[in-house]
Amino acid sequence: MIRPARDPEALLQQALAEWGGQEDLWVFGYGSLIWRPEFDFLERRPARVHGWHRALKMWSRINRGTPERPGLVFGLLTGGACRGVVFRIAREEGGAALARLWQREMKLAVYDPRWLPADTPQGRVRALAFTLSRKSPSHTGELSEEEYRTIFACASGIYGTTLDYAHRTHEELKRHDIHDRNLEKLLRLIREREEDATRS
Template identity: 65%
Template sequence: MTMLPTPIRDPAPMLERALHEWGGTQDLWVFGYGSLIWRPDFDFAERRLARVHGWHRALKMWSRINRGTPECPGLVFGMLPGGSCQGMVFRVDKQHAREVMTTLWQREMVMAVYDPRWLRCHTNHGPVNALAFTLSRKSPSHTGTLADHEYCRIFAQACGRFGTTRDYAQATFDELRRLGIHDRALARLLALAQKQA
């Protein structure tokens, strides 16, 4: 069994803070912008297309476990400041919210890289405040600017416990397209990788 690296910070108090901020009096909303859209891994009562302003989806977070290894890091999506992001919000009944948030922490916060925060999400049925996993540009897991040839190399080589970076990116792109969401940056990267294959 592979030993997981030590988290960069303790995720437990971050979960307790998020639970406190949620408050427990209303249903929980969770914003998905990457794999949560096509593999949420939790039960939800409702889901809606949503847009967040002030943040954008970017394939700029190193993954040394799920989609790569310490020797050959892969990439996963993070939400970085600036622009806007279309994705999906999921509503969880309040009686199941603590369990779902604990499950999300086991999945998304193993290394405690993300900064969980509550973001205003705009839907066709009005705005909701949803939990989102954002990434700081100051994080050691933020890639910074990667050259096209680096993306091609990562797509060709990186594979972790949940599969390859390329399959993860393609699955996200396919689900976004199915939902009518066009991510130009992701489309360009996948087209680039296809040419190099």
């Protein structure tokens, strides 16, 4: 059994205290939260955060892989900008929504939850985002194209394969008119391998 490096409950209590519970809760989604939020929300808006970018550079040893064969999920890394969506959750449901998010995203306490300014068409909001430190052991560092191909071909966890996760995220981003060139490049690697296999 994998044990978290930090106490997830302490991080949840910190997030609850920083939110304060006096107003509706905003959450920024940049990966699977966009297509599977698992909480009720009052409103969803397109949003952009500056100083962070979406990257498929986080090891997943439960959801999309195993300890023996880790998969990948998205993390929010420093630098650049990231388009995604923000969800507004009713104040009275915010605590329960955060608890459910922690069960899903913070079992191993890998992410660093941060409150980031997110720009939307209706103005700026303060939203909770799950960020990843480059110093984290779950940060992959730079992966080669062949390493990505191998992970896409082999990695699978309790929620399915890394490849399905990447495809689902890509489709949902397109549905929201968000174009992630890095993700599109990675998915082309898979298509090229499949085409090579068909020809051989």
